[in-house]
Amino acid sequence: MSFDAWLLALHVLSAFSLVAGIVLFWVLVVAGRRADTPADTLRLSPIAKVGNATVGAGMGGTIVFGVWLAFSFGGYDIWDGWILAALVLWLVGAGLGRRTGEAYMEGPRKAQELEAAGQTGPSAELLAANRTSTGLLMHTLTSIVVVLIIIDMIWRPGA
Amino acid sequence: MSLVAILAIPRPDSWNFPLFVHVLGAMILVGGLVTATSALAFARGDVRLLRLGYWSLLAVSLPGYVIMRIGAQWVVSKGWDKVDPAPTWLDIGYTVADAGAVLMLIALVVGGIGMRQLRQGKGQGLLKASLIIAVLILAAAVVAIWAMAGKPD
Numbered sequence: 001m002s003f004d005a006w007l008l009a010l011h012v013l014s015a016f017s018l019v020a021g022i023v024l025f026w027v028l029v030v031a032g033r034r035a036d037t038p039a040d041t042l043r044l045s046p047i048a049k050v051g052n053a054t055v056g057a058g059m060g061g062t063i064v065f066g067v068w069l070a071f072s073f074g075g076y077d078i079w080d081g082w083i084l085a086a087l088v089l090w091l092v093g094a095g096l097g098r099r100t101g102e103a104y105m106e107g108p109r110k111a112q113e114l115e116a117a118g119q120t121g122p123s124a125e126l127l128a129a130n131r132t133s134t135g136l137l138m139h140t141l142t143s144i145v146v147v148l149i150i151i152d153m154i155w156r157p158g159a
Numbered sequence: 160m161s162l163v164a165i166l167a168i169p170r171p172d173s174w175n176f177p178l179f180v181h182v183l184g185a186m187i188l189v190g191g192l193v194t195a196t197s198a199l200a201f202a203r204g205d206v207r208l209l210r211l212g213y214w215s216l217l218a219v220s221l222p223g224y225v226i227m228r229i230g231a232q233w234v235v236s237k238g239w240d241k242v243d244p245a246p247t248w249l250d251i252g253y254t255v256a257d258a259g260a261v262l263m264l265i266a267l268v269v270g271g272i273g274m275r276q277l278r279q280g281k282g283q284g285l286l287k288a289s290l291i292i293a294v295l296i297l298a299a300a301v302v303a304i305w306a307m308a309g310k311p312d
Contacts, residue, residue, distance in 0.1 A: 005309040009304075009305045016185070019190055020194075023187055023191060023219060024193055024194040027219065040207070043208060046197070047194070047197045047201060050193065147183075150182060154182065
């Protein structure tokens with residue numbers, strides 16, 4: 001396998017890692033909608049950590065290996081329209097993903113507060129935090145942006 | 160077709176949508192596997208996480224697999240079925256997909272029995288077996304993604 005082939009393989013593996021994390025968080029979004037006790041909320045935290053790791057590896061890997069490939073492979077340039085579009089979408093996705101994370105961290109934070117105060121029963125406030133509409137909107141937008149990046153990578157408009 | 164040729168030459172437009180379906184399905188499949196293995200691995204006897212893990216396998220990975228496989232056959236029907244001998248990466252993809260289907264079926268059946276037994280306080284061992292099988296499928300999927308993307312000779 002050539003060096004460029006390795007770069008492409010690592011770039012694609014990173015993209016899979018990113019989408020795997022997004023899918024994982026969709027499952028947690030759905031599962032978290034029923035979590036109204038601190039225990040139910042905090043139970044999902046270790047899985048969320050796996051999601052954070054896969055999204056982090058995916059975001060980092062796609063940009064590093066993607067840009068590297070754009071410079072290394074002779075047929076493409078970093079300023080090609082479809083590559084610039086992907087870079088812009090990546091930045092938009094990163095911003096939306098950060099806001100998704102902030103919105104969904106409110107639930108576990110509240111759960112820890114309730115647990116520390118000895119309140120282990122159901123809490124309407126905690127349920128509302130786990131059902132954050134802002135988080136749901138941000139995660140939906142993040143997912144749409146990532147699908148747009150995949151479309152851009154496959155159709156490569158202008159290439 | 161070499162990697163350089165695939166990168167350099169624009170694909171026929173008719174390939175793009177089937178390829179998109181294939182890639183999206185594979186990504187959903189991998190996402191479901193990562194979720195299922197995480198939930199089952201962290202469950203440590205917690206029935207809710209065991210159920211979440213099994214449902215991730217059934218309701219996310221399985222549909223992802225079906226979409227991936229439909230997309231794959233669609234792409235292959237665009238001309239790859241006439242390439243003789245088939246490239247190594249295509250063979251790897253088929254092998255992993257076929258073996259993965261069998262393994263996923265086993266994981267779902269074994270895990271399904273485990274889920275039924277959870278009501279009697281049993282079945283955790285069977286769900287652990289599902290976890291091990293899901294990890295195997297995930298490892299094979301990583302090899303397949305590497306092969307399909309890097310296209311080794």
